[in-house]
Amino acid sequence: MQLSSRVETLTPSLTLAIDSKAKAMKAEGIDVCGFGAGEPDFDTPDHIKAAAQAALDAGFTKYTPSSGVPELREAIAKKFAADNKLEYKPSQIIVSNGAKQSCYNAIMAVCDPGDEVIIPAPYWLSYPEMVRLAGAEPVFVATSEENDWKITAAQFEDAMTPKTKMIILNSPGNPTGSVYTREELRAISEVAAEEEIYILSDEIYEKLVYDETEHVSIGSLTPEAYDLTITVNGFSKAYAMTGWRLGYLGAPEAIARAIDSMQSHSTSNPCSFAQKGGLAALKGDQQCVADMREEFNIRRAYMHGRLNAINGITAVKPLGAFYVLANINALGLNSTNFADRLLSKANVAVVPGIAFGDDRTIRLSYATSMDMIKKGIDRIEEFAKTL
Ligand SMILES: Cc1ncc(COP(=O)(O)O)c(C=O)c1O
Known part of the structure; x- marks a missing residue:
């Protein structure tokens, strides 16, 4: 076949x-x-389940807007502002079937066949396959234990070619557990801004940081970084909601619009009552x-x-x-x-x-x-x- x-x-x-x-x-x-x-x-957590159950009982079982219900997109915009110093309008938020689909959407919206995407290794194993599905080429940059498995701005710069379109950052990271500092992210964002390289920042493990570690969103660092960054997050890891399939991204308006359109023709909205659970997760006691x-x-x-x-x-x-x-x-x-x-x-x-x-x-x-x-x-x- x-x-x-x-x-x-x-x-x-x-x-x-x-x-x-x-x-x-x-x-x-x-x-x-x-x-x-x-x-x-x-x-x-029970209060999240209860919200989804109440939504089911109330018959909230139909299609919703493909990028998510307005109240959830608003709550996510507020979360981004409060936790991440990222000012997105609700129209810049797209809710999807897990952060995995958000990453996929981001790559599909930005990358063309022939483009190169820089992926620090070790990496979450879906990134290279998503890049290949977009027809683009993953370019791996090996990181080392000496630098806590993190790519440096110099390594990023060295790996760049005229075909480079995007870099994927995942902090806190799977499989490394590494967390980039503000200074490291700033240096990387400066390199990205110089060549106008998009940044996919997968922050799904944001809430799981330990000791005095601070989670920093690279898109919040400078206006240039904001314009180039697609910030992905979701409910799976922070609220133990892996099976609910609910994630989201915040992106510059044009990228969000493109993803909205793509999602409306592929999967449509994430599960209606799961969205109500997500809303309860964000609004409830943390x-x-x-x-x-x-x-x-x-x-x-x-x-x-x-x-x-x-x-x-x-x-x-x-x-x-x-x-x-x-x-x-x-x-x-x-x-x-x-x-x-x-x-x-x-x-x-x-x-x-x-x-x-x-x-x-x-x-x-x-x-x-x-x-x-x-x-x-x-x-x-x-x-x-x-x-
Ligand atoms: C780095 C990373 N990004 C994204 C995901 C996907 O999360 P979700 O369940 O929201 O699709 C995972 C799940 O293992 C992950 O490890």
Whole structure:
């Protein structure tokens, strides 16, 4: 069968492959410790569920405007102003089926075939595929542990060619847990402004930052950065709403209009009653976010400390999100072999770094119980001794 060239270059998600292997083992009754999760292990807070239930009961079950209901777009505009110092009008906000669709929309709206998009590696694995779906080309820039897995303005400048159209930034980052400082973002924004490179700033893990870490939105730094930036965020990670499929972006008016039109011809509106849940999430008490963050923080410290204490494993301390990216290179296996053997010999599921463009590392999510983390790391410790 002749499929489109667009889909023929797509690679299936490695994270899903590991996940299904781990699930199959669990189904056989094997006690697997899973660190693959990309979603909070908490339930969606009750007041958010209640708002969606009330919307359902009231018959709020029809099409809405394709970019979201006005009151949600207004609430998101207020959130951007209050939390991110980003002044967007509601018309500049597009609500979509998850931050994933928001990223996809942003790339599709800006990139043409032949354009280059700079992606710091390790990266969230959907970015390169989205760029390829747009016909553009991902250009990877390897970051290092010495710089906490962050691209520098100089590296950005070096990677630029006349074809460069966009850079994708993800702070706090998946899989690294890295958070860019204001100064780092300012330097990157200056390089982008010089050459008028668009910035896709994926801030989905914004609420999950630890210690004294400050989350900064690059689009808020200068008027030039604002004009070039598409800021993506959503409800999945902050409010444990992954299954609701609700995310959003704020963008310069012309980009927002283009995305509005694109979405109206592809998916139309995100789920009507989920939008009411999203509204309750933004307007309600934010203590639920603080409580989840506190629990994540305890696990983060424990997981990071234990992993670093294992001979042959090093990990940069993550300042955000809910992942630890551990370097296992000194143990003599590449990431796929390490993850495969760890799963079959020690019943521990992790994601090989190759999925994120770095074959020396594995990603562990701490969006799982403390008991599971303790048991799983004990097993990793024993496994590492056998290598
Ligand atoms: C960096 C990053 N961006 C976006 C998403 C997608 O989030 P959503 O559930 O809102 O589509 C994820 C989910 O794993 C992510 O890790």
